[in-house]
Amino acid sequence: MVAILIAVFYFLFFGILFGMQSQKKLTGSKDFFTASNRLGWLAVMCSFTLAPLGGGHTTSLIEQQAAMGVSVLWWGILAGGVYVPVFLLWFGPWFKKLKVDTFPQALGKIFGPKIKIVNTSLAPAGWLGIAMSETLGISTVIYCLGGGKIPYSPHCVLLAGLLNIIYILLGGMLQASYMNLINAAVLILGGFLGVIYIGQWLPGGYADVSTYYASIGEAWRTNLFHFSPEVVFGVMIPVVLLHVFSVSSEHAMYQPMLAAKDEDSIRKGALLGGIINSLAAFPWVILGVTAMSIPSIASSTTGRLSVAELALHAMPQWLIGILMVALLCALLSTSSGMILAIAHVVTDDIIKPILGDKMNEASHMRLSRWMVVIAAAAACLPALKVTLMMALFFWCFSLSLPIFVCYFLGMIWKVNRRAAWINLILSLIVNFWWTFACPSWCPPIFRLSFYPVFAVSFGLGIILNLIMPGEKGMLRRLKENKYMLQGEVTL
Amino acid sequence: MAVVDIIVAAYLVGIIVVLGILSTIAYKKQVERGEITE
Incomplete structure (x- = not known):
């Protein structure tokens, strides 16, 4: 239970601290969603880099490595190496040039206001599905953290929803950007701390892992350049297509752009952001492949729970807590980003136009916060009954x-x-x-x-x-x- | 496709329909007020 206390304390402490700090800095209700052009390049880079870095870079790869080995890392390598630079060098600055507040407004500016109806009805439902999937991942992490003692439904799911809300409720985008600054560091350092510890724990270091797979005739599992059809069509092509042409329409990616001081603040983080995005995937795959090379773990678990089993088997409680905080940083940054994006689009593109002049500053801020709570609840509802939705x-x-x-x-x-x-x-x-x-x-x-x-x-x-x-x-x-x-x- | 997937899909399609109706009302209200041209 030490691990779960570390994780809950971390997110409660920083969530409330940054929430109160950012709340003081909000000058108007518009600030809640856009942080109105006040973020420098580092905050923009961290916020953007963590936005698409969720279950796809972590829990999904832990599961997939059981079938494809370390070559699943191409998901992280290509997301960070192609998508992040393309977005920060071109797509982000393009959006900034349009001088709009939401992605549906950008589409409306190009193709006329009626097309916004399609975007504001279809896209938030898609983002909600992604937030649901991330919430399922968060619930699973909390369940593993508690050693299975906390009931998955409803307790773990509701706790996941609460963490989503804590991440953004008080200060909106500004709070999320503060959280993302520290979480980017914790995500990388926490993950690699686990990798270093396991390297020391294995009698022969990571050479043991390579030797084991070679001995059973599966040396390809430790070969990054094992380009099987499953890797090419199941990892490499999908990651580029999905990120460049689908993730790029998610409003969560554009909120850090709205918050950026200028176009230079967006472009500056392209290289470092790409490296962080790629690196974030490595610890989980390395730990997963290592776990599956230990016969006692491989025989008793699936790929999905391999890292959790290895952590419980080999790590002290404090390190399990840090490792799980790192994993939650990835999942929560994405799910809360999606929830904030849904709340922004529904508030500013649907409810605000319906109410017109009846909505003042105070009611806009109140509605914005309520929409965050409603979107988080909507993401939790199916998670109470479903455990997987690939x-x-x-x-x-x-x-x-x-x-x-x-x-x-x-x-x-x-x-x-x-x-x-x-x-x-x-x-x-x-x-x-x-x-x-x-x-x-x-x-x-x-x-x-x-x-x-x-x-x-x-x-x-x-x-x-x-x-x-x-x-x-x-x-x-x-x-x-x-x-x-x-x-x-x-x- | 599993039954639970169908149920979640129906839930999301329901949300799409509700948002579609509200978006259409928002569009018509803005046209009425002259904020946008049809």
Whole structure:
């Protein structure tokens, strides 16, 4: 129980401390969601780097390493090496140029206000599905921390929901950015502290792990460059497609951009952010592969619980606590980011436009906080009954994918409203078809819904924009407007 | 697909429908007030 006390104390202490500090600095209700252009590059980098770094980098890889070995690390390597730099160097600054407050508003600025209806109804449900999945991960960690003594449902699930709320309730985005600054350090240091300890604990160090796998004819498990079809089509291609074209439409990624002082503050963290994002995945895979090389652990557990079993088997309670805090840092940063994004979009893009002038500063702030609580509760509700939702997890990602493809093409190439509408509707139909009634002729490696959704969305986007007339891409128009304004100033 | 997945999917689809209705009302209200053009 020492481990769970360490974890709960850590998040309660820093949650309340940073919550009260950030609450004092809020100058208006708009600050709650955007921290209004006050974050420097380090805070922006930490907040953004931790936003997409959740169960995908940690618990999911712990599970997958049992089948694919250390080559699952390509998930973290490519997320940090491709997605983080691409977003911080281009996508983030593009969004900042549009001078909007939410991603649906950005889409509305390009394709007209009616298309916001699609984004504000589909995307938050997808983000909620991801928050649910992360909440399940948090509940499992709490369950393991308590050695199985705390009932999973409802106690662990409700505690997970409470931690989500504590992360952001008082200070919103500013509080999350403070939390993420310290959590980025704890995530890396805590994870690698566990790796160093186990290296010392193994009689022959990590050479024992390689020797064991070589002796049973499975040396590929410790080979990072084991590019099997499962690794290429199940890890490497999905991580790039999902991050660049789906995660990029999640409003949680843009909240740190809204909070950034300027475009330079966004770009500066591209390299370091990528390294942190990649490194965060390593400890969990190393510990998982090590656990499965110890016959007494491998025979009594699955890949999913391998790291927890190894920790309980070999580590002192204080180190289990630190390791689990590191894991919770990853999961909570993502789930609370999603919850804050849902609350922001529902408050500012749905309820605020309905109420109009009836909403003042105080009621906006009150509503914002209530929306955080409601979104956290909505993420907890299914978690009380479900313990795993992998198929739906990809369905949720695929809901956002066509939205970003339309946005991307509208930014860099051409704007045609009808093409965007056709694309969104057909891609949505394909997503439902592939998720709930996948055709029998589909090869197993393409059964995940984002493959056909990406192909249909990108293919349609290019074909429709080639054959239909449209306006210039948004970036070109922004550039021309800038030169026009500069010309007026010169005159 | 497991039954629990179908139930969670129905839950999320229900949320999509509710948000869709509210978003449509928000859009119409903004058009009425002249904040945006249809």
